[in-house]
Amino acid sequence: MEEAAAMLRPLQQHPHFADCLRAGGREVVQTDAGVMLLRRFGLANVGLVSRGSAEMLEAQPPARTLRLFTPDHPMGTEMQDHGFARLRPAVKVAEWDISGPDLRSGLRKTWRHALDRADGLKLALTHMPDASNHWLLMAEQRQARDKRYRALPLWLTRAWATLHPKDSLLIEARAKGAVVAGMVFLRHGEVATYHISFTTPLGRQMEAHRVMLWRAAAHFASRGVVRLDLGTLDIDAAPGLARFKLGTGAQARALGGTWVSVPGLAAVRRQFVRQFPSGKKA
Structure with a gap:
């Protein structure tokens, strides 16, 4: 037990x-x-x-x-x-149960339709490299500074990439020959946690976040993960982000x-x- x-x-x-x-x-x-x-x-x-x-x-x-x-x-x-x-x-967190046989049926209608409309992205799935100058880590640092939120420190992400590389997932989305978005997830046991992400204006226009999150869910579900932890919810300060997370079918839990x-x-x-x-x- x-x-x-x-x-x-x-x-x-x-x-x-x-x-x-x-x-x-x-x-x-x-x-x-x-x-x-x-x-x-x-x-x-x-x-x-x-x-x-x-x-x-x-x-x-x-x-x-x-x-x-x-x-x-x-x-x-x-x-x-x-x-x-x-x-x-x-505070509340959003937890997405991905253990069921049909993930798609749990998506909210608007979320599913937006996913269906997304087109033109090429995704690459790898492990997070141990490199402090990786473009996604640099972009995340700038984003945290500009939007004034606190993220886990860069050294911790690098330590995870060094010590437990196979329990990390890096997804990069490309369009028109350039990287337009990226996401990192960390796996711990039968749970995976959304860690960091960044999307360019073109990436947002092409629904890159949605496509990457959906691909991550399918990837982890096929490898025995039963839950995605999508992080905290702040309906007052970030209602759009909260709707995005809950649109997957994730449940809010205090x-x-x-x-x-x-x-x-x-x-x-x-x-x-x-x-x-x-x-x-x-």
């Missing part, structure tokens, strides 16, 4: 991710349940658990380490019992929010529960 659960872990809790963090000189606490990244911010030692399971609540960082924890599923009571207080509300450990809070809560089992004050 534990081995099966490990095959479905999110990217941030997979052993491949821990390997890449170590290759980048980062310190981690790794258990059978997942991964904790240890960082230092000013005078504070911080243990970061991203999309962790309930079992990762038992992972012990070094003494006097503040813990930040983002559960992969809602589990408020358990977090409080372990001395955590909520810091941020939950994570568990962001929590911070508060020294002594767990002991206080246990004492309160012992004195007032009903949860009500006397």
